Amino acid sequence: MSRTPDTWILTAHSPSLLGTVDVITRFLCEQGCYVTEHHSFDDRLACRFFIRVEFRAPAGLSEADFRAELAKRVAPFSMETELTPPGYRPKVVIMVSKADHCLHDLLYRQRIGQLPMDVVAVVSNHPDLEPLARWHGIPFHHFPLEPLDKPAQEARVLEVVESSSAELVILARYMQVLSAELCSRLEGRAINIHHSLLPGFKGAKPYHQAYLKGVKLVGATAHFINNDLDEGPIITQGVETVDHAHYPEDLIAKGRDIECLTLAKAVGYFLERRVFLNANRTVVL
Amino acid sequence: MSRTPDTWILTAHSPSLLGTVDVITRFLCEQGCYVTEHHSFDDRLACRFFIRVEFRAPAGLSEADFRAELAKRVAPFSMETELTPPGYRPKVVIMVSKADHCLHDLLYRQRIGQLPMDVVAVVSNHPDLEPLARWHGIPFHHFPLEPLDKPAQEARVLEVVESSSAELVILARYMQVLSAELCSRLEGRAINIHHSLLPGFKGAKPYHQAYLKGVKLVGATAHFINNDLDEGPIITQGVETVDHAHYPEDLIAKGRDIECLTLAKAVGYFLERRVFLNANRTVVL
Amino acid sequence: MSRTPDTWILTAHSPSLLGTVDVITRFLCEQGCYVTEHHSFDDRLACRFFIRVEFRAPAGLSEADFRAELAKRVAPFSMETELTPPGYRPKVVIMVSKADHCLHDLLYRQRIGQLPMDVVAVVSNHPDLEPLARWHGIPFHHFPLEPLDKPAQEARVLEVVESSSAELVILARYMQVLSAELCSRLEGRAINIHHSLLPGFKGAKPYHQAYLKGVKLVGATAHFINNDLDEGPIITQGVETVDHAHYPEDLIAKGRDIECLTLAKAVGYFLERRVFLNANRTVVL
Amino acid sequence: MSRTPDTWILTAHSPSLLGTVDVITRFLCEQGCYVTEHHSFDDRLACRFFIRVEFRAPAGLSEADFRAELAKRVAPFSMETELTPPGYRPKVVIMVSKADHCLHDLLYRQRIGQLPMDVVAVVSNHPDLEPLARWHGIPFHHFPLEPLDKPAQEARVLEVVESSSAELVILARYMQVLSAELCSRLEGRAINIHHSLLPGFKGAKPYHQAYLKGVKLVGATAHFINNDLDEGPIITQGVETVDHAHYPEDLIAKGRDIECLTLAKAVGYFLERRVFLNANRTVVL
Structure with missing residues (x-):
């Protein structure tokens, strides 16, 4: 529940479609990100998918590149994502x-x-x-x-x-x-x-x-x-x-x-x- | 909370008047009844009095006499009472x-x-x-x-x-x-x-x-x-x-x-x- | 929380290693399985990874093939898995x-x-x-x-x-x-x-x-x-x-x-x- | 539960004896005190009696006289009492x-x-x-x-x-x-x-x-x-x-x-x- 200071949070939601979990987790794995907590829920009555992932990124990860590549990947799913870097305070x-x-x-x-x-x-x-x-x-x-x-x-x-x-x-x-x-x-x-x-x-x-x-x-x-x-x-x-x-x-x-x-x-x-x-x-x- | 098998319950309610607690507790004492739990509440907005007493009665207590005498005592208070003998099952x-x-x-x-x-x-x-x-x-x-x-x-x-x-x-x-x-x-x-x-x-x-x-x-x-x-x-x-x-x-x-x-x-x-x-x-x- | 009658459950645990989430979710996606609930937790003190996934499988999925292929995939992670088919009653x-x-x-x-x-x-x-x-x-x-x-x-x-x-x-x-x-x-x-x-x-x-x-x-x-x-x-x-x-x-x-x-x-x-x-x-x- | 600003609190405890409730409630009634909440409990294993009463006193009540008279009344019961006047702040x-x-x-x-x-x-x-x-x-x-x-x-x-x-x-x-x-x-x-x-x-x-x-x-x-x-x-x-x-x-x-x-x-x-x-x-x- 408590997070180490280098923990990122990624959330997303989209219509229910095959591959929504995979597109997120595969991308994180390819980027060398280590998932520490992952929770997704598919609302079968509303046909909406929701996901929240906490992860630690490798040293030197470029946030801009990460965001750009992620946007490309999730585009086919009409998915809206939100990325929260470590230490971010709203x-x-x-x-x-x-x-x-x-x-x-x-x-x-x-x-x-x-x-x-x-x-x-x-x-x-x-x-x-x-x-x-x-x-x-x-x-x-x-x-x-x-x-x-x-x-x-x-x-x-x-x-x-x-x-x-x-x-x-x-x-x-x-x-x-x-x-x-x-x-x-x-x-x-x-x-x-x-x-x-x-x-x-x-x-x-x-x-x-x-x-x-x-x-x-x-x-x-x-x-x-x-x-x-x-x-x-x-x-x-x-x-x-x-x-x-x-x-x-x-x-x-x-x-x-x-x-x-x-x-x-x-x-x-x-x-x-x-x-x-x-x-x-x-x-x- | 649990009661010994010889425990009676007396409840009553009435308008809020000076003496409502005393009329009950004095009567019980005079009858040789031992109070094991007593709770009364006076609703100051509704001006109503509520009381519930658990007690053990002395051997040989006549329920009929008890009821008759109690009714006499509480009459001036427009009080309604209910007496539940030991072992009573509704x-x-x-x-x-x-x-x-x-x-x-x-x-x-x-x-x-x-x-x-x-x-x-x-x-x-x-x-x-x-x-x-x-x-x-x-x-x-x-x-x-x-x-x-x-x-x-x-x-x-x-x-x-x-x-x-x-x-x-x-x-x-x-x-x-x-x-x-x-x-x-x-x-x-x-x-x-x-x-x-x-x-x-x-x-x-x-x-x-x-x-x-x-x-x-x-x-x-x-x-x-x-x-x-x-x-x-x-x-x-x-x-x-x-x-x-x-x-x-x-x-x-x-x-x-x-x-x-x-x-x-x-x-x-x-x-x-x-x-x-x-x-x-x-x-x- | 309640599941449709065609829902499978897959659970697994292993040492904490990069790729543990991905190996499961990628495999499920490739098999055409639709994830309805997914929860994973990485215990950062014990360095152990735990995952539980509910999913719906496509018609005609061979359980035996699924198990065999899954075993191959997770082998590099020293992961123990458990698969529970729909309607299974222990x-x-x-x-x-x-x-x-x-x-x-x-x-x-x-x-x-x-x-x-x-x-x-x-x-x-x-x-x-x-x-x-x-x-x-x-x-x-x-x-x-x-x-x-x-x-x-x-x-x-x-x-x-x-x-x-x-x-x-x-x-x-x-x-x-x-x-x-x-x-x-x-x-x-x-x-x-x-x-x-x-x-x-x-x-x-x-x-x-x-x-x-x-x-x-x-x-x-x-x-x-x-x-x-x-x-x-x-x-x-x-x-x-x-x-x-x-x-x-x-x-x-x-x-x-x-x-x-x-x-x-x-x-x-x-x-x-x-x-x-x-x-x-x-x-x- | 909340009390009017003129509310007193009287508490007492003693060995379990016939008359402990009555000695308190009768005294309060005689003093013209109106009981707004009353709770007593008799511990039948420890043979100890506990009572707490909230009441409103009539105008002009002498606290000193009240205490002196109360002490006399409860003496036969080895009862310890504590009286808390309205507005008292420990x-x-x-x-x-x-x-x-x-x-x-x-x-x-x-x-x-x-x-x-x-x-x-x-x-x-x-x-x-x-x-x-x-x-x-x-x-x-x-x-x-x-x-x-x-x-x-x-x-x-x-x-x-x-x-x-x-x-x-x-x-x-x-x-x-x-x-x-x-x-x-x-x-x-x-x-x-x-x-x-x-x-x-x-x-x-x-x-x-x-x-x-x-x-x-x-x-x-x-x-x-x-x-x-x-x-x-x-x-x-x-x-x-x-x-x-x-x-x-x-x-x-x-x-x-x-x-x-x-x-x-x-x-x-x-x-x-x-x-x-x-x-x-x-x-x-």
Whole structure:
């Protein structure tokens, strides 16, 4: 699971066709690359193929040549590939509102090296979490939401994302619905944490909904955002038991841990190139 | 948790009033009863009080006198009480259709003494599970459902329940919706197992719904039935992780274990007098 | 996870060498076999390579030719391979004593097709579980243990295993220590369920040990047997929370469910060819 | 579970005697106190009684009179009681070495009010975590351990504990064995987190031990310290599944979350007066 510092990751997906595994593994072998972990999955209902390989390359491997040759090989399979060199750290923007637990948790994990990412900015519609971001040395942008001016605010958010070349946006309890346009711009690269076991309790105040319903389990769902509120492809979910003695504020308190763990797990999967979109579902290898 | 063979159980609930705990514990003390486990909970939002006490009574205690005196004491509190003598085994009717896993599990637990109940009948709209019931020496009633004659079929079901003085009906994967009338007749004494984490995936084929949604957890919910389909008060819920490689049939297979364990747990709580109705929720002490 | 009825399984392990993945996948591709799931793992500390592939073969594939050619290809890698054709059901012997829960659970899972195995015999040092075996139509052998005659009894056990060509022996709460000789004869093909979280609470009465220690979790461990009592390679472990109110008999009751689930899971992994020995540990792909 | 700001907590334990519940509940009723949660447990093997009550007191209750009268009432039962007024926050000293995850987690929970305690000092044998303590505004004491001078160092630790009237010492990954004398001075009020599922993998480097053993679950144990290393009464335990792909550094990473959650849970139980010593075990009400 942990990788040596010289480990590359190659992922790919394509329609289901004979030879998809072989085209990858044969190429790696010919290049003198040593496969340390390999996982492929063929979805027989969707007829889609997914593969993720970790490998060590021989000294002197030319990344450019490797990419060029690989592209040639996989072309007949309509395969999309992604190559991640050793030590690569994706740039990430985190969006928050007032609740700090997920931000606190993500920045800690970044700091100790558990989440290999570079958080280039924290963006919020409230000023509250600036000290926390600053303590970690990360730029904080306060973009307040004026009642009639969501498009302008979202334009500023998008400007931060694009100017920093962030490849991932984490909505770490950002309590605003994104516009359809922003959702579309961030498709496949924005992960939200919703504080319920979706599809149960979509929308506002899910813990209060859960209390009223009298459920005996509460959970959290990390998912890619899309145009449908709380309906994007699910990456992972966490859960804990509760009982009659949990008032809404107890569910909220218990939920904080689940949200942190579930979001961090999903982000980790993304950074390790384990997550693939598969229509409105995900494959996690 | 396990009880000595001379242990009684006393439960009660009432509006929240000063003195509700004391009226019970003082009475028990005066009667020379030794409390071995005591749990009370006051719901400060619903303003309802719930209590469950296990105790050992002195030799020669008159149950009739105990009940009469207790009734007098608690009268000022509008308290409803239930007293369960040592060794009492509730009579139970189990309803099934074709899937046998929950029935198989419940009858095994009864046989080894883990569920202290007397299953007086198994009722089904299909003949398939008769051999299983017979092997355990339990009468099996096949009441087929004719398209236009649900009322007649349900009348036969109710006749079995009432003539046997069953105090609990277990819907162990009974795949028919009960009429409003039967639901109402069985209110508070019929437990259903639904194969999803309610309120997610109500209704038919929840595992197929779960597959299409791409959830990463599946579960089961044991609940009292009421007039709203899959909406009755929840007693307990179970859950397991799944991934992209679980096709619908894999969810069904995985779900069988969760359903068995969740239903058996809920039935155990009921038999041990741990479950209280609290409007559309439950308190489990 | 579920497989179509025409799915083959190929597993292999070898020292870590460049080309191990490629030799398998290239051969499969050349044979026209379509890989539906592929998982390989290279243990960088042990320098051992493990691979498991599920694939669909083209019509008319000759198994004999496939095996012969595969053997030639992998020879340079000191690779041991195992090929499992579609629909193959391993023969299994189950050993029990008096506790019936694991046997009851395994035979049920066999009957509904969840464990694709043929139980050819149940062997016991006590006569108690004969009716259960008979109900499932499985031969039952009562081989009592005479104080000074363990070798003779074990010879009879081994005779059943070998004459039936059983490739797996399941010790489903068989409460006798096997001799070093029998352990050695069954190495890598006998799975035991121990009712504790090994390495905690080895030996007799683990639930009583757990009670005295005051642990807040109890569990079960499914492992291959070897010459060291309760020290063989672990396949999987299950766990549940407990509290101060669990007396030893409550731990035993709670443990039954964990034991059944943990043993069934381990047996399922074995039948699906997911388990590899890796010195005194296992790899489960 | 959450309490209104005017809630008191009363706990008590005594030998098992008729009248122990009644003496508490009758007294509370006479004082006009309203019980909101009540839990008692009688250990029938140890013959010890444990009780925990949350209640709201009438306006104007004199704490001194309440305590005096209570003491008189319970005297015949050899009962030890502890009364915790609303809003009481125990003083706590946290001991650490170099690993910061537990400290980071505990201070965060204190700051957001989830752990109602006042951390009066952080003590360490290393200087590394001073910035973290300082950021939270908490005094940090660096007491290095000189090879032959453990008694002097421990005297300084004890001086901090006693001069601050700390009633709880948390060993949040303090990587030194305490002397028998210090253990004895802190008995019943020092909680340690050990990074294994005790009694498995006592002592140093438990994750490396777990890796070598090939376990499929790793966990953490929060326990009171006593003179036997890693043998004190267990308060709570946490666990997660792992597999063959987890190298020791992966177990360490995964373990951090379990350690944080398990320790925070145990500290929460302590602060809420839920934990009772019961010989070498605990009762958690």
